[in-house]
Amino acid sequence: MITELEYLIQKFLDGETSGKEERTLKRLLEDTTADEYSEVKAYFGFTTNEKQKDEIPFDFREFTFGVVDNSILLNKNRSLKRVLWIAAVGVILITGTFFIKLFSPERPAKQKYSEQELREGLLNTQKALTIFTENLNESISGIESIGSLNESNN
């Protein structure tokens, strides 16, 4: 017949023990003096020992703040880089546009007058030309009449 200790050891090895059973197992092992369970005792001694050694050998607070500060600084640098990139792209665009304008062939000048003004201009020019033509015709007929007068005198 197996004892409670043997039963719990077997269960422990099978990974079937609950937390409560493991505590009972440890207590029973501490109480027993039998050599046959030394390896299980050693195992528990080992795991307890390992747990005690988890102490961090440096200032964790300082370490954490160092990591956080570095991360913040890195983010700031990233943001600064982003801004610099945007500024650089802006400068390149502006400079590029300036040089394209500078070296591109001249475009036809913009219309200085509106359509209405042009029409008025055209009408005035037509009127002026009509007056000019009338006057010219009158002058020509005047000269012709003088010419015919001279011929008759001769």
Added chain:
Amino acid sequence: MTPERFYETIEPFKEKLYGFAFRMLGNREDTKDALQDVLLKLWKMRFEIDIGRVESLAMTIMKNVCVDRLREKKKLNGHISETPEINGYTLTNFGDKDLVKRVGEEIKNLPEMQRMIIDMKDIQGYSYEEIGEITGLNINAIRVNVSRARKKLINIFRKEVTNDYGT
């Protein structure tokens, strides 16, 4: 979340994080780097963190960081046996330095998953459910890994104890 609040959130389980990484990676330099990676990742996730589950999240990240680092080491060196601190395992309270070394070497030879799970279960004291949350494994798979690792390790202790006492 302020840096101070962040520190207060992590502080209660800092030893678990450090101890786990130290035993997995085997030297203090790598452990410090892994801890830094975990803190950085947690800080970046600070706005999405559920405070009630931050410990299991941190352990999950640490587990992944350790696995990545171990795989990287394996790739570089072909194996990971040259760590002078025997993967963090020492047995100074047993007085026998050879035993410390031998057990350390044996533990190092356990499969990665068994090593992780046994650390979480028997050293850190996590429940099966918590380990399931950290590793993403189901409880039966965890029990199987725990059982195999315990049997192997206790066998080693049995051999060592038998040799020491000459029985």
